[in-house]
Amino acid sequence: MSAHRESEELPAKPELDSQAQQVETATLAEDAEFKKREARVVAKLDLYICPILIILQLISFLDRGNIGFAATQGMITDLNLVGTQLNTAVSLFYPLYILSEFPAALIVKRVGFNRVIPAAAACWGLCCLGNGFARNFGDLVACRLLMGMFEGCLMPSLTLMLANWYKRDEIGLRISYLFISSAISSAFSGLIAYAILFMNGAAGYPGWRWLYIIEGSATVAIGAACYFIIPSSYTTAYFLNEDDRAVMRKRAEMTEAYSGGQGHYTRTEFTMAIKDVKTWVHATIQVMCLTILYGFSVFLPIILRFGFNFSVEQSQYLSIPVFAWGSIVYGVCGYLSDRFSRRFLACIVCAPLGVVGYAMLLGGNHLSVGVKYFACFLIATCAWTMGGANVAWLSTNTAPDGKRAASVGLTLALGNLGGIISGQIYPQTMAPAYTLGHAWSLGAICISFCLWWVLRHIYYRREALKGQILEGVVPRPADFSDRVPDYKYQH
Template sequence: MASNASGDHDLQDLKAKAEIAEFVEDALPQEHQEYKKREARLVAKLDIYLAPILMLLTLISFLDRGNIGYAASQGMIVDIGLKGNQLNIAISIFYVFYILAEVPSSLLAKRLQFNRVIPAVTVCWGAVCLGNGFITGFPSLVACRLLLGLFEGFLFPSSVLLMANWYKREELGQRISYLYIAAALSSAFGGLIAFAILYMDGTAGKQGWQWLYIIEGIITIVIGVMCFWLIPKDYQTAYFLNAEDRIIMKRRAELTESYNGGQGHYTRKDFMLAVADVKTWLHGGIQLAVMTVVYGFGVFLPIIIKTGFQYSTKQAQYLAIPVFLWGAIVYAIGGFLSDKYQKRFLLVVAAAPFGMVGYSILLAYDRVSVGVQYFATFLISTCIFLCGGGNMAWLSCNSAPDGKRAASVGITLTLTNIGGIVSGQIYVVKQAPQYRLGHAWCLGCLLLAWIGWCVLRYIYNVREHEKDKAIGEGVATPPGDFSDRATTYRYQL
């Protein structure tokens, strides 16, 4: 009887799978409401089990790289004997190996498997962050910052490409926005943790800033080890998907690959397609400008509040928290609306002027009150995460095949982190309290980005017009030449 019961169960299971497969195949036009409901439940699972892990990793990544600003405001500069512009050098040098790691990680992460690469590098940079708590001078600080940059350089491109392998492009913008929301939240959490750890100053003979690095390092290592089990290899083996989910995921993957020209591996041709496309460099240049602002604001805001606005160390820690929280909330709303209405250009061009006004207020240091200057930081926070995340999502949604997308993301992120090097040099402590160079530089970056987006919108419109003209003339793109320039591929504007 047990054998017959088991056989009946297996037979029923096979019938159920067959019905699901037939149902999915019949729903290819995707207008079928029941299919849409099942697919929506699947996407909700991805948002519950996959996206939060990547958000958490992004949060601790930005936390570990940005806590140098909080450490500096808590006395690290004096304790390890930093002189002149050594703090600025230490901030900038992080991005040297970070940049070198990004293009290789973009091209190799999928082949090496995301579920191996991401947890491994997380554990490594957690160990380096822990080691930061034991530095004794400028040389050891530089060594830790270089290694931290090397390991963290693998995370963001791997996360973006992992999302692109699980989500459709119509869903991707909002999910990439999650990573930038996490980046904004990291600065807020950094302030909260730094404020709490001020009370550990002197515990076990260590300063508060040392405990900041040690505690955050231990947390990172633990989370990295957990990710070996939390990040699935693929949808076929994902622990949170059932048989129905896997069949729908298979169809989604097939539709995405057929639309994007995916071949499952990246070639030199894909890389050259990205290099030869002007939009790669325009998006990359814009990202360089915007992320110079993001990195500069994220690292130096506690220092600006303390030495620029003349607040105490404790006040500088907790006053930074609501500024970054506001940026995260604004970006969450903006990312949702951008995906819902498929409007990429409008999001970024509407956001940038808020930051321009904010930096203009900070440049008028002698003519406005401290309260108004603090309000200006909220205007800047309104802008920068929307601009950085929106630009990256726009590029990702408009690049095909997937090998070209990977190369475009890698190139853009490399240019992005040149902005990180620049950001470490524009806020010089001896220029306190006005910080005119830093504020003026950031204002100029946002203006250049705004102009760049207008140029990009013009290029996209011209290309769409050319595609419409080719379709009208009966011109078709050969399958072997498929890219986002193909007549069948439509850009998101």
């Protein structure tokens, strides 16, 4: 009986193996087909979503940073600015900017990206336009304060919109686009400022007023257009067909299963962000990074003009290649960090070059102007890369959605304290050496570099703790977050 039963069972095994192989082959084929369809959808997102966000970020930095170019074109004299009033006007952009970032991060998904972003753009455009008609220091401060409040809604909205449309292994490169556009905007500012020099005196207005009037009007027009261009969700996106929406639906399900995205945020998720030490470490680093970024991007034309003794025209067009170089470097770093999922290296690899650049400016009294100009390129190598890579690292290592929104919102809001600091470390009284600004920025790079190593230790320690959870040594967290074993950090 036993032998007979074995003879009956043995032939069935090849059939079962064959069926399993067929199922596996079919599954692999389905996965390959889905990946092809997904690649086409991601390409559409890059074609329709990313350009809108890049343009918005570009004009945002154009409007906030053009005060440096306006200052070299006669604004200081025309508005009778004395002492550190220019620095105060630069810094006062950020208090309301900071206060508006965190609430914007919490409400933008509920209210709708297609409503919040266009409205914010149109409002800060009107404020920028108002700068062109300022008659004194008080007018300038009022416009800067209001402009900061509305611009503060943009960066968290754009970051979370990217997280809403892209998967986490795709978001690093797309966030890099935002910082690349800020670098490009600085280059465009130099080009636009140089071109507007030729409008000086038109209709009785000096060139710096035309700088604000033209850029502010363009921002209002772009904000109005974005109301019709930005889709409310993938279900209504005009550039996606039914097959594309099916792919997006599956991508959303995969993201929700992995990151806990539910489309609404709870107090528990907010508390998770507040209690997580990595939120505060990333935020501290962001303060340092944005001190460097804003100080360098706003004051470079002034440093070239009054520090290196270039003419007004030279300070405008010599800033262009420096900012362009910064955008290229960050674009490469953003691509490579996504390609290899290496966030830590993207943060630290360029920092030493920035240290060398600022050290050259600090101890460069004996150096030629050409060598000090080269030091600006070394600084640009790290200025945009550091801030963008830091936010990307936090965003890709935080879940669920509510915790990510709170963590990113806090980091961006607190990080913009760097904007207030940057406005005070380059007082005109310290020209031509600008020792305080260069020394402060050098210290900020060093602090960031050290804290990234601390973050690296935190992430690896938490991965080890997840292993202990799987082994049953440590209890599993009650609520889903990036602390559970199923969620893998990117290092």
